[in-house]
Amino acid sequence: KPRSLSGMQPTSDSLHLGNYIGALVEMVKLQETHDAFYFIADLHALTVAPEPEVLRERTRVTAAQFIAGGVDPARSVLFVQSHVHQHTELTWVLSTLTGFGEAGRMTQFKDKTAKGHSANVGLFTYPILMASDILIYDSDVVPVGEDQRQHLELSRDLAARFNQRFGDTLVVPEPHIMKETAKIQDLQEPTAKMSKSAATDAGLINLLEDPKRIAKKIRSAVTDTEREIRFDVENKPGVSNLLSIHSALSGVPVSALETAYEGKGYGDLKKDVADVVVAAITPFRERTLSLMADPAELDRILADGAARAAEVAEATVRRVYDRVGLLPRL
Ligand code: AQP
Numbered sequence: 345k346p347r348s349l350s351g352m353q354p355t356s357d358s359l360h361l362g363n364y365i366g367a368l369v370e371m372v373k374l375q376e377t378h379d380a381f382y383f384i385a386d387l388h389a390l391t392v393a394p395e396p397e398v399l400r401e402r403t404r405v406t407a408a409q410f411i412a413g414g415v416d417p418a419r420s421v422l423f424v425q426s427h428v429h430q431h432t433e434l435t436w437v438l439s440t441l442t443g444f445g446e447a448g449r450m451t452q453f454k455d456k457t458a459k460g461h462s463a464n465v466g467l468f469t470y471p472i473l474m475a476s477d478i479l480i481y482d483s484d485v486v487p488v489g490e491d492q493r494q495h496l497e498l499s500r501d502l503a504a505r506f507n508q509r510f511g512d513t514l515v516v517p518e519p520h521i522m523k524e525t526a527k528i529q530d531l532q533e534p535t536a537k538m539s540k541s542a543a544t545d546a547g548l549i550n551l552l553e554d555p556k557r558i559a560k561k562i563r564s565a566v567t568d569t570e571r572e573i574r575f576d577v578e579n580k581p582g583v584s585n586l587l588s589i590h591s592a593l594s595g596v597p598v599s600a601l602e603t604a605y606e607g608k609g610y611g612d613l614k615k616d617v618a619d620v621v622v623a624a625i626t627p628f629r630e631r632t633l634s635l636m637a638d639p640a641e642l643d644r645i646l647a648d649g650a651a652r653a654a655e656v657a658e659a660t661v662r663r664v665y666d667r668v669g670l671l672p673r674l
């Protein structure tokens with residue numbers, strides 16, 4: 345079976361609707377056809393200096409949300425990044441193949457530092473750790489949102505560069521970015537992606553927040569002064585975003601929604617989107633809370649996942665170390 349790999353940072357108390365639709369829904373679907381490796385990127389989260397206790401709690405709640413969203417730990421390998429030390433070992437080797445200028449061109453680093461995050465070296469080398477996360481499992485596909493495309497390109501370049509220099513060793517991964525759902529936008533500022541570091545809370549839908557509040561935020565979403573409900577990102581970003589959200593959760597294609605809403609108003613669309621979101625999120629929220637009620641069981645699931653992940657990761661690191669000329673560990 346081909347392999348699917350993805351991770352999310354535990355940098356918030358709750359995943360948001362963008363994380364869910366852009367990545368988690370696809371990760372869950374890919375379990376049907378792929379060997380899946382899904383992880384909580386706690387090492388990546390260190391780049392924004394979280395409080396230790398907060399980080400620990402968020403790591404568990406992110407894992408609980410993966411399971412609540414449909415990641416099945418019996419079928420897929422679900423683990424915490426820092427539990428598989430081989431990720432950081434491969435990162436070092438890859439960092440020696442990455443150009444300084446190449447790393448400097450990564451837009452996420454530029455965006456985060458522009459937003460006021462201190463420019464620590466970890467934030468700079470973030471995409472190299474991400475390349476290691478991907479390449480260490482010989483991943484074939486990586487389901488992520490559009491914002492990760494550039495980092496994924498770097499992973500592909502590094503794999504190809506390694507293979508060219510040392511012979512065929514690493515699998516060059518393919519991005520799995522769904523066209524219509526890969527970028528869920530902020531409800532108040534529909535030309536910017538929905539993000540946990542959004543300027544205002546009103547445009548951000550956290551999956552664990554009160555469903556009534558969520559419905560209210562959707563009803564207050566920014567649209568435009570026209571009346572027509574049509575998918576047109578350029579001219580109607582707010583309406584298009586609502587159509588994307590509806591379609592992703594209801595399974596109804598956007599074109600069918602456009603037909604269904606002919607002659608109806610924005611109020612009708614917003615009400616329906618709120619209903620669809622609340623219907624998806626209510627059971628998700630309940631499952632997450634019940635998983636969080638038993639942290640020992642959650643830790644056991646994550647330990648089991650780490651052991652399974654480490655077997656694959658260790659084999660890759662040994663292969664890589666050998667190829668680059670390090671003496672074998674006896
Ligand atoms: N708005 C979005 N639409 C679609 N997909 C999205 N992702 C994030 N935002 C959207 C995808 O979610 C996954 C989690 O990525 P992450 O843990 O690295 O989180 P992030 O990208 O840092 O999340 P934010 O909210 O976007 O954080 P900030 O505010 O730090 O920029 C990835 O697959 C990502 O593509």
